[in-house]
Amino acid sequence: MATIKDVAKRAGVAVSTASYALNGIEKVSAATIDKVLRAAEELNYQKNGFASDLKRTKTNTIALLLSDLSGPYFSELIKGVQEVTASNGFDLIACSSVGGEKSTASKFLKEKRVDGAIILAQNISTEVIRSSARKDFPIVVLDRKVDNPFVIHVEVNNRQGGYDATEYLIEKGHRSIAYVSGPLNSHDNEERFQGYQQALKDHKIPSQSRLKINGDFTREGGYRSTKMLIAQQNLPAAIFYANDEMAIGGLKAFSEKNIKVPDDISIIGFDDILLAEYVTPPLSTVRQPKYEAGALSVHMIFQMLAGEEVEKSFNLPTDLVERQSVTGHERLDKD
Amino acid sequence: MATIKDVAKRAGVAVSTASYALNGIEKVSAATIDKVLRAAEELNYQKNGFASDLKRTKTNTIALLLSDLSGPYFSELIKGVQEVTASNGFDLIACSSVGGEKSTASKFLKEKRVDGAIILAQNISTEVIRSSARKDFPIVVLDRKVDNPFVIHVEVNNRQGGYDATEYLIEKGHRSIAYVSGPLNSHDNEERFQGYQQALKDHKIPSQSRLKINGDFTREGGYRSTKMLIAQQNLPAAIFYANDEMAIGGLKAFSEKNIKVPDDISIIGFDDILLAEYVTPPLSTVRQPKYEAGALSVHMIFQMLAGEEVEKSFNLPTDLVERQSVTGHERLDKD
DNA sequence: CTGTTAGCGCCTTCAT
């Protein structure tokens, strides 16, 4: 591989001159630029990005660290991040944190291979984040709290979202409402659950522990939980699934048992993933402002990078989207 | 930021010793390792990834260059790539090529910031790919042909897939079959179209140019094309959409005009995206082995990296997946 | 087992 040295030699100039010419710095004559460019062309010269970054101590790229690159869930978020990043002339790379501590994502964090990072990946330890963030390496976290002046929190208001979903069900006349939860260590899940509890309480509906059941945020988990609920012979009037994936799993369980949604039971999800609109019946859910979250995150990174004083915590509102998985008719409740 | 020098000084050893200790190279005593690690800990030392890569001239990471990170279409492909990459102890980063020549993706290619790359991004020029690939930087392309001994082609047999889809429609008794195409400059589209034409020919069905219409691979495009077809008052018995997105757009157009699929018209797509199973009616389509393509791609990169002699071109078979958008009853055809 | 040292390829100050 040709280096800048080779180019300089071939063009018959000093390395520094070649560097100037290559980087378009106004210090060399047109003739020299021409010579250098031609030499570079002939040698098929490509600059070595690392050497350059090392010298500049700046990469002009930010990283998006995701627990799973292939998750369709991230689509909108990525779009938000991507657009803002590009419009600021920065590069964006995405990497996955499968593998936990030794994942690519952790490595990028620890080795400061980028100028800033946005994290949505449970399996990266808070400790790593805390010890990596610093003035010239701001980090935005979307799924937790980290105690460090250089990390910014962008959250959606999961609690309010959970509250709204539950209250919506209540207002439709349902009183026994189950909650199919995500993993217990999930902050998001916890918040949604708090909202659910609060809504129940505000409407003077006693919460029953048998109606809280774990679905692990997966479609499979939602399917299993729903089957259990069905097996209990005492179906609630409505179910609030802590995310859409689980709700879709639930839909499958119901359809297998020939239980009609929403005629026999009302269900609502959370997230508003792409699929929600296409399942049968179309799933009512709580939309998360994912695009906005992504865009805001990058925005904050740039502000931090510019040394500006910024808000450290953001809370984005959710929207209830009504489709057809909830009805207004209360079914006969036996409890 | 603390450097290895600081660590060495604090531990009271030479830099090389610190380096050995930090990298777990069997050359230092346990006591020294301990001293160094402690010093590193105290200084909150993090290695500078660039310096390290620069020195090693090896990054242990491969890049996946996609035209759009947020496309749900890539999900399975990414999964295949990710798993194989991880199981080989390499890192994976994904980046987008929005922005064309000056995109992050192009930059990664040109500046050799990774050890190998997998490309599925129309808007990266073949020229850049050709001039970047070399012995220590193998590239696999999923969407074109590039003339360079260090680029490998992994293709899905689009032609056969197009043929199969068309023949399937023919066997179901349909004779007037429209083709809603993708962008004309798309290699994939062209192949699918060839397959379509060939099947028609083999079954002695004349192809009519009015039945070929451009849908641009987008849902919107499929919607528009379908409306045009409907407006012509002379609907074909079946439509082969060159991808699922367009077919889903078509479904919308039909439902608006109250035309029943598959009773009034049969349609088939291509890709088998996640949604295909969930639309109404579930879409029959041609599945692309995306996971396999991803896995195979990385695999080939590793082989190249290991200096092995390898096959330069692969052609993966497609599967026809029957769902409910095609019927066996031919409708009355007027042409 | 530990220390000295020479670069990796590039950028950039300083001198010419």
Next chain:
DNA sequence: ATGAAGGCGCTAACAG
């Protein structure tokens, strides 16, 4: 306008 030279932080001979 151009050239010489000193690092950026790290690794890996080589010497002890």
